[in-house]
Amino acid sequence: MLNAAPAETRPPDPRADLTASLGLYASVARGAFRRYSTYRAATLAGTVTNTVFGCILAYTFVALWRARPDLGGYDLDQAVTFIWVCQALMPTTAIFGGGFENDVQTRFRSGDIAVDLYRPVDFQGWWLASDLGRAGYHLLVRGGAPLLAGSLLFHFRLPERPLTWLVFLLSVLLAEVVSFGLRFLVALTGFWLHDSDGVRSVTLVVAMFLSGMLLPLTLFPGWLGELARVLPWAALAQVPADLFLEHATGPAVLGPLGLQLGWAAALIGAGRGVQALATRKVVVQGG
Amino acid sequence: MALIELRDVRRTFTVRARAGRFSRTKREVRAVDGLSFDVEAGECVGYIGPNGAGKSTTIKMLTGILVPSSGRLRVAGVDPARERVALARRIGVVFGQRTTLWWDLPLRDSFELARRIYRIPDHRYRENLDRCVELLDLGELLDTPVRQLSLGQRMRGDLAAALLHDPRVLYLDEPTIGLDVVSKGKVREFLREVNRDRGTTVLLTTHDLTDIEQLCDRVMVIDHGRVVYDGGLDGLHATGRSERTLVVDLAEARPPIEVAGARVVKVEGPRQWLAFPSRQSAAPIVSAVAERYPLVDLSVREPAIEDVIARMYAEVAIG
Amino acid sequence: MADPGLVPAPSGPGSARTGFARTGPGWAGVRSGVARARWAARSWWLCAAMWTRSTMSYRASFAMMLAANLVIAFLDFAVIILMFRHTDTLGGWNLPELGFLYGTSGFALGMANLLIGSVDALGERIRTGTLDVMLIRPAPALAQLCAERFSLRRIGRPVQAAAVLAWSLAALDVRWTWDRVLLVPVLLLCGTAIFGAIWVGFACLQFWWGEAEELQNSFTYGGGLMLQYPPTVFAKDLVLGVVFGVPLAFVNWLPALRVLGRPDPLGLPTAFQYASPVAAALCVAVAGFAWRAGLRAYRGTGS
Numbered sequence: 001m002l003n004a005a006p007a008e009t010r011p012p013d014p015r016a017d018l019t020a021s022l023g024l025y026a027s028v029a030r031g032a033f034r035r036y037s038t039y040r041a042a043t044l045a046g047t048v049t050n051t052v053f054g055c056i057l058a059y060t061f062v063a064l065w066r067a068r069p070d071l072g073g074y075d076l077d078q079a080v081t082f083i084w085v086c087q088a089l090m091p092t093t094a095i096f097g098g099g100f101e102n103d104v105q106t107r108f109r110s111g112d113i114a115v116d117l118y119r120p121v122d123f124q125g126w127w128l129a130s131d132l133g134r135a136g137y138h139l140l141v142r143g144g145a146p147l148l149a150g151s152l153l154f155h156f157r158l159p160e161r162p163l164t165w166l167v168f169l170l171s172v173l174l175a176e177v178v179s180f181g182l183r184f185l186v187a188l189t190g191f192w193l194h195d196s197d198g199v200r201s202v203t204l205v206v207a208m209f210l211s212g213m214l215l216p217l218t219l220f221p222g223w224l225g226e227l228a229r230v231l232p233w234a235a236l237a238q239v240p241a242d243l244f245l246e247h248a249t250g251p252a253v254l255g256p257l258g259l260q261l262g263w264a265a266a267l268i269g270a271g272r273g274v275q276a277l278a279t280r281k282v283v284v285q286g287g
Numbered sequence: 288m289a290l291i292e293l294r295d296v297r298r299t300f301t302v303r304a305r306a307g308r309f310s311r312t313k314r315e316v317r318a319v320d321g322l323s324f325d326v327e328a329g330e331c332v333g334y335i336g337p338n339g340a341g342k343s344t345t346i347k348m349l350t351g352i353l354v355p356s357s358g359r360l361r362v363a364g365v366d367p368a369r370e371r372v373a374l375a376r377r378i379g380v381v382f383g384q385r386t387t388l389w390w391d392l393p394l395r396d397s398f399e400l401a402r403r404i405y406r407i408p409d410h411r412y413r414e415n416l417d418r419c420v421e422l423l424d425l426g427e428l429l430d431t432p433v434r435q436l437s438l439g440q441r442m443r444g445d446l447a448a449a450l451l452h453d454p455r456v457l458y459l460d461e462p463t464i465g466l467d468v469v470s471k472g473k474v475r476e477f478l479r480e481v482n483r484d485r486g487t488t489v490l491l492t493t494h495d496l497t498d499i500e501q502l503c504d505r506v507m508v509i510d511h512g513r514v515v516y517d518g519g520l521d522g523l524h525a526t527g528r529s530e531r532t533l534v535v536d537l538a539e540a541r542p543p544i545e546v547a548g549a550r551v552v553k554v555e556g557p558r559q560w561l562a563f564p565s566r567q568s569a570a571p572i573v574s575a576v577a578e579r580y581p582l583v584d585l586s587v588r589e590p591a592i593e594d595v596i597a598r599m600y601a602e603v604a605i606g
Numbered sequence: 607m608a609d610p611g612l613v614p615a616p617s618g619p620g621s622a623r624t625g626f627a628r629t630g631p632g633w634a635g636v637r638s639g640v641a642r643a644r645w646a647a648r649s650w651w652l653c654a655a656m657w658t659r660s661t662m663s664y665r666a667s668f669a670m671m672l673a674a675n676l677v678i679a680f681l682d683f684a685v686i687i688l689m690f691r692h693t694d695t696l697g698g699w700n701l702p703e704l705g706f707l708y709g710t711s712g713f714a715l716g717m718a719n720l721l722i723g724s725v726d727a728l729g730e731r732i733r734t735g736t737l738d739v740m741l742i743r744p745a746p747a748l749a750q751l752c753a754e755r756f757s758l759r760r761i762g763r764p765v766q767a768a769a770v771l772a773w774s775l776a777a778l779d780v781r782w783t784w785d786r787v788l789l790v791p792v793l794l795l796c797g798t799a800i801f802g803a804i805w806v807g808f809a810c811l812q813f814w815w816g817e818a819e820e821l822q823n824s825f826t827y828g829g830g831l832m833l834q835y836p837p838t839v840f841a842k843d844l845v846l847g848v849v850f851g852v853p854l855a856f857v858n859w860l861p862a863l864r865v866l867g868r869p870d871p872l873g874l875p876t877a878f879q880y881a882s883p884v885a886a887a888l889c890v891a892v893a894g895f896a897w898r899a900g901l902r903a904y905r906g907t908g909s
Binding site: 300347350351352354356368371372373376387391392396400403432 | 652738745
């Protein structure tokens with residue numbers, strides 16, 4: 001740089017601004033990653049639980065697919081693999097809870113949440129970064145274990161093409177963003193409702209059912225199945241699992257990925273809107 | 288027999304720290320290291336010390352939550368660790384930083400629960416409640432949900448809840464923390480009343496030494512799990528090697544004057560500050576100054592208890 | 607020594623009680639045991655009532671959530687109905703029979719969760735100091751802990767399970783002998799006790815292992831899920847594990863074999879199908895032991 005002018009006279013450089021805030025979010029995400037990596041006992045306990053649930057569901061699927069081979073477009077091995085991929089996705093996308101919303105809940109209880117809305121850092125961006133950091137850790141540690149257990153205990157179908165892994169990872173990232181978008185909306189209900197725990201427990205059951213984690217959405221009948229396959233929850237498990245099973249390959253992967261991307265964008269946008277409403281409410285009522 | 292009796296009470300904790308990626312080290316920490324003291328019925332004792340000195344460990348042992356590693360402990364005639372539930376009926380506990388009241392319910396409901404849990408006879412409950420309501424000015428607050436109370440109002444509620452079952456001992460952990468001056472005053476006034484009129488023994492920990500000055504006739508200073516001082520407030524000054532200050536206004540500005548037994552610590556125009564040990568009488572110094580210099584005015588300042596205790600902690604840390 | 611003062615303190619009946627009084631065997635021991643249990647139940651009731659009143663101060667929110675929970679709970683059974691759109695039997699059992707398993711498992715799990723499920727946050731109660739506050743009250747800490755954050759909202763689950771069970775009982779093709787009729791309420795009661803004991807027992811791990819909260823989900827919610835499906839679906843070792851290890855099989859599998867007149871895939875003696883009360887008593891004893899051991903470790907009583 002040849003420019004020797006004092007810093008304060010330099011015109012603001014938008015690119016430097018962007019780099020700085022990206023750097024900040026990256027460090028928030030790294031911090032969350034490191035924080036979750038210190039909860040060793042919790043990680044182990046959660047991994048055991050995922051494996052147990054995976055086993056139970058896998059046995060029921062084996063029974064169902066023995067009775068009806070090739071049900072829903074899956075053969076027996078694919079159906080079992082579907083279960084284990086879902087168990088790997090469950091902690092990563094925090095469908096069953098355990099994501100950033102616990103921290104937000106704590107801040108609601110302490111009343112710090114109103115202050116958070118006024119930080120110079122964007123509220124949604126901060127929590128998204130933090131949740132991505134957590135998801136990264138959970139994918140690496142808690143995602144791997146169920147896949148390993150599943151491949152040891154049952155017949156397991158691994159992707160045949162190497163590229164599928166890349167597509168799958170991208171899909172998991174989008175699934176996590178969609179999941180964040182949904183949980184962010186639920187968390188913000190705390191500004192209006194006393195019992196946001198209740199909302200969470202309801203949305204949790206809905207998410208489990210409509211994500212396909214308990215039963216693939218291709219087994220849902222008629223209009224219910226068609227509807228469920230395009231709702232945001234499908235993006236959480238059904239879509240990534242199908243990509244892992246190579247139900248779509250080549251350019252055809254763009255369809256499911258596009259669905260995920262669309263919901264991710266829509267939900268983040270909706271989250272911003274609700275955040276603005278919450279900010280206004282805090283201004284009017286003083287928190 | 289004393290109401291509270293400790294003989295060589297020790298309590299160690301095993302702390303596990305991560306040493307490397309996979310290894311962990313165990314370390315024994317002595318939170319309380321050989322405490323012995325008695326508190327007689329009706330006393331009001333200040334129990335102070337820096338953070339981590341072992342104050343809350345002591346309180347937890349005195350309430351029966353924690354069991355001592357060794358030593359003998361008696362409160363109101365029972366061994367707290369073995370008869371925790373029996374003891375619970377004879378003690379009251381107030382945590383300044385944590386309310387035991389029910390957040391979403393009117394204050395009255397929390398008192399009602401205490402009545403049932405402590406099985407307080409109806410007439411006692413009514414008498415005690417009336418008295419607390421009167422002394423603590425709770426009348427208007429009884430039907431207000433606790434979440435709508437201010438910190439000071441909530442603390443008054445907590446105090447009442449801890450006293451409804453006629454406890455013989457009241458433990459207070461930082462009862463005035465975070466309160467404004469007026470609320471602090473009300474709380475202290477009430478505690479004095481409870482201690483003096485009802486004869487309830489009070490043991491309080493605090494960081495606000497005004498609490499001690501206004502309430503306690505006896506102070507225990509604890510550091511590193513040991514009692515480093517036990518006695519009256521005035522004795523604390525002596526032990527702490529505290530200094531009083533003689534402030535003299537001379538007729539004119541002078542360089543620091545020389546007086547045996549005192550030293551000048553500050554000069555400001557004609558006014559000079561002379562420090563001398565608290566144990567000594569001020570009279571000989573005053574007359575020594577008056578003999579040699581023309582005096583306009585003088586006053587003696589007592590040492591601030593904060594300074595005394597700060598000095599005491601520092602000495603313990605060095606020794 | 608008497609306390610002086612304006613209002614002299616009496617020595618009420620309460621102040622003379624000793625909570626940990628060791629009483630010898632015989633009638634006195636039994637009577638003090640019964641008195642302790644009654645006091646524990648009453649303490650639980652008092653605290654749960656306070657929490658209920660707390661939630662009732664947000665009445666609209668509560669009513670909405672209760673309704674939503676009730677409706678949503680049926681989504682859970684919808685999975686099984688959807689499975690049966692594609693098959694007539696699962697592991698050789700038909701839909702009403704699965705409904706029986708689902709209803710009994712869901713009811714036992716739901717009731718246990720409603721009554722004492724809050725115990726699973728023990729680690730958090732320790733971290734925030736709430737447990738200490740419970741320990742300075744003259745009421746059993748376990749009873750207070752189980753009632754902490756009690757929410758009637760959780761009744762949605764057992765109600766829904768009971769509805770499924772009622773439908774199943776009507777749809778089942780079973781010859782109702784007196785032992786079968788009697789087994790149904792007995793298994794619901796014992797199942798609730800078994801799940802409750804599992805909740806308490808595994809929560810106690812958090813005395814040593816504060817973050818292990820999620821582990822118990824394997825046995826509570828995981829167990830509940832497993833028991834919705836017939837034992838014939840699972841590997842034999844797994845079924846053996848829930849008979850002789852964590853005795854979940856006594857919640858509904860074994861008694862259901864008798865009620866529904868199905869052969870035992872393990873070929874165990876018939877007595878096992880009536881043994882739920884024994885299993886429940888064992889579980890409760892073990893959980894009680896775990897609680898005492900955990901509390902001792904927390905308070906630091908010897909080692």
